[in-house]
Amino acid sequence: MHPAIxxxxxxxxxxxxxxxxLQATHQPQHTAVILGEQRISYAALRxxxxxxAASLQREGLGPGDVLAICAGTSIEYxxxxxxxLRAGVAVAPxxxxxxxxxxxxxxxxxxxxxxxxxxxxxxxxxxxxxxSLRCVALDDSPEAGELWSDWLxxxxxxxxxxxxxxDWPFNVIYSSxxxxxxKGIVQSWAMRxxxxxxxxANGYGxxxxxxxxxxxxxxxxxxxxxxxxALGGTLVLMGKFDAAQYLHLAVQHGATHTxxxxxxxxxxxxxxxxxxxxxxxxxxxxxxxxxxxxxxKAEVLQRWPGRxxxxxxxxxxxxxxxxxxxxxPHKLHTVGRPGEGADLRFINDQGQQIPTGELGEIVGxxxxxxxxxxxxxxxxxxxxxxxxxGKRFIRSGDVGRMDEDGFIVLGDRMKDMIITGGFNVYPxxxxxxxxxxxxxxxxxxxxxxxxxxxxxxVAFVVPRADTQPEAQALREWLNGRVGKTQRVADxxxxxFLPRSEIGKVLKRQLREQYVQMTAxxx
Numbered sequence: 001m002h003p004a005i006x007x008x009x010x011x012x013x014x015x016x017x018x019x020x021x022l023q024a025t026h027q028p029q030h031t032a033v034i035l036g037e038q039r040i041s042y043a044a045l046r047x048x049x050x051x052x053a054a055s056l057q058r059e060g061l062g063p064g065d066v067l068a069i070c071a072g073t074s075i076e077y078x079x080x081x082x083x084x085l086r087a088g089v090a091v092a093p094x095x096x097x098x099x100x101x102x103x104x105x106x107x108x109x110x111x112x113x114x115x116x117x118x119x120x121x122x123x124x125x126x127x128x129x130x131x132s133l134r135c136v137a138l139d140d141s142p143e144a145g146e147l148w149s150d151w152l153x154x155x156x157x158x159x160x161x162x163x164x165x166x167d168w169p170f171n172v173i174y175s176s177x178x179x180x181x182x183k184g185i186v187q188s189w190a191m192r193x194x195x196x197x198x199x200x201a202n203g204y205g206x207x208x209x210x211x212x213x214x215x216x217x218x219x220x221x222x223x224x225x226x227x228x229x230a231l232g233g234t235l236v237l238m239g240k241f242d243a244a245q246y247l248h249l250a251v252q253h254g255a256t257h258t259x260x261x262x263x264x265x266x267x268x269x270x271x272x273x274x275x276x277x278x279x280x281x282x283x284x285x286x287x288x289x290x291x292x293x294x295x296x297k298a299e300v301l302q303r304w305p306g307r308x309x310x311x312x313x314x315x316x317x318x319x320x321x322x323x324x325x326x327x328x329p330h331k332l333h334t335v336g337r338p339g340e341g342a343d344l345r346f347i348n349d350q351g352q353q354i355p356t357g358e359l360g361e362i363v364g365x366x367x368x369x370x371x372x373x374x375x376x377x378x379x380x381x382x383x384x385x386x387x388x389x390g391k392r393f394i395r396s397g398d399v400g401r402m403d404e405d406g407f408i409v410l411g412d413r414m415k416d417m418i419i420t421g422g423f424n425v426y427p428x429x430x431x432x433x434x435x436x437x438x439x440x441x442x443x444x445x446x447x448x449x450x451x452x453x454x455x456x457x458v459a460f461v462v463p464r465a466d467t468q469p470e471a472q473a474l475r476e477w478l479n480g481r482v483g484k485t486q487r488v489a490d491x492x493x494x495x496f497l498p499r500s501e502i503g504k505v506l507k508r509q510l511r512e513q514y515v516q517m518t519a520x521x522x
Contacts, residue, residue, distance in 0.1 A: 001205060001232060002026040009200065009231075013166050013193055017086040019230040021046055027206060032229060034253060035237045038075050042232070045079065051152050052083020053159035059114060059134070063088035063162060066172060068112035069138075070094035070103060070121050073216050073239045076138045076148060080116055081216070082229075088162040090169035092184065093217035097501050098174075100125045105181045106174050107133075109375055117144050166190035172374050173219050173315050184374030185315050191368040192226060198340075199227030202309070203284050204257065208233035211255040211282075213241040213264060218502045219315045220289045224259035233257075243271035250282055257284040261503035262292040266442065269299055270465075283307055290504045291410070291428060294332035295435055297325050310335060312410065316383060318394030319344060319364030321408050333432075334407035335400075342366040344408070345393065346401065347385060359401045361414060363393040370394070399426065416507055418447035418455050423485040427507075430457055430486050434478050439469040444497050445488065446511045448518070456489040460510055462496060469493070492517070 001009075005022050008014045023030070024046035032045045040048070056067065067084045069091060071077055084091045092110040094103055103125050107115060114134045117125070119141035127135065135145025170189045174182035204210070210228040212235065214221045228235045236253050238246065241264055249255070260268075265287060268274055283306035292310050300308055308325040312335035321344075323336025338344045346360035347353055354360045363385045369392070372380035385393045399411035411417075411426045418425040427445035434443045441464040447455035459478070463469050471491040479487040492514070498506040 048079035049082040053086035054153040056087040068115040071118040092172040186371040206232040210257040213238040243267040263503035317369040362396040439467040458490040
């Protein structure tokens, strides 16, 4: 990279828009973003970024304000994101898949006076007339609001400069909202700068071609997309994941890096064209956002040579682990060791720290930690834990322990833990056994109401293609291999597991589905 870029990256804090500007100066024609047949250079990205920033400043938006974006993946989305940052405006990327009720609640919480959206979003999220809120159509669809092409500044004047501070809000990432109204997680400029600097160790730079197949509103995408562009690489986006299309794009563009969620690795391993696809250039593979089974990690290592790194952490930050699967194939049942600079502790139900090695809730402290939940001070306090010296940690809500080698063995989300007959049962322990059956493609275990035990485990199973297992036979096979309290009361065969757009199994939905099923059973 150019010495000016290296100098900026050596600083403890810096600006991502400034890095984009430097990339545009020193490699103006280098391709920054590819989406389908569209591609833009760093010079064009800088021009677009500045035009967005100037437009926002014309609207009176600046540091302390929030821009909401709710739309599908597009080049304009990327420009809008960096343009907002160029003006010092925090971005609130909202999930188009959320309900209209949740979208309205997120918009209200963010305090955004301007929302960028597209036609598909406008049709399922009609906004009532509000003089304080403006809608701009990213796809130039009249149904979505003022046309992007009309709203975007056309003059050549540079936007007014800003000098970001480390604690400024960079973006407000809303949680998935599977158990209520999503909370806005405020990530600071310092937190994102830490992400970019960490990416240098993983081969990101001008030669990197990073293939991202998750939505732009997702933090999963952002932890790969933002460093790719800040460090001068090429970002290849997919509007919607399809395994065969992913493989085609990887070869077509010579992808070197990719960030995927576990279910996408699962789909790729099952894709008929996988074994015939040359992925030798794609040496840097990352995974996050959902449980990544040891069995699937092992299959990826065997069939897809190169580095495979699993990240375990929170959008809220604090808790951060890395498992370099290719270096520690005997530790695939773990999520790795705490990342550099991360301090992980374990606490009991009373919030007291417990000795290393014992099972407890994981809390963490690191350079990348949220400021808090946006406009929700009480929820912020619930997410924090302080040690005896007053050091601030973020609570994960996950149960785990540290093994004798310093690797973290993960249990379940505390809310997913099943209490049956007074015993704590972790669904992941049962799922690990069940996935070993040759006819099981994937599965999920949840707690169902039980008059006798309070709760009892039940399993949902997606069979492998070309198999026809019997539910009762699967139940007997499983129950012969788990502890007495882990035995499942029922196995249900299903065609798929309900998931969020980034691949998390919606266990609450499965629990509700099971209650409905059994209520209708005579």
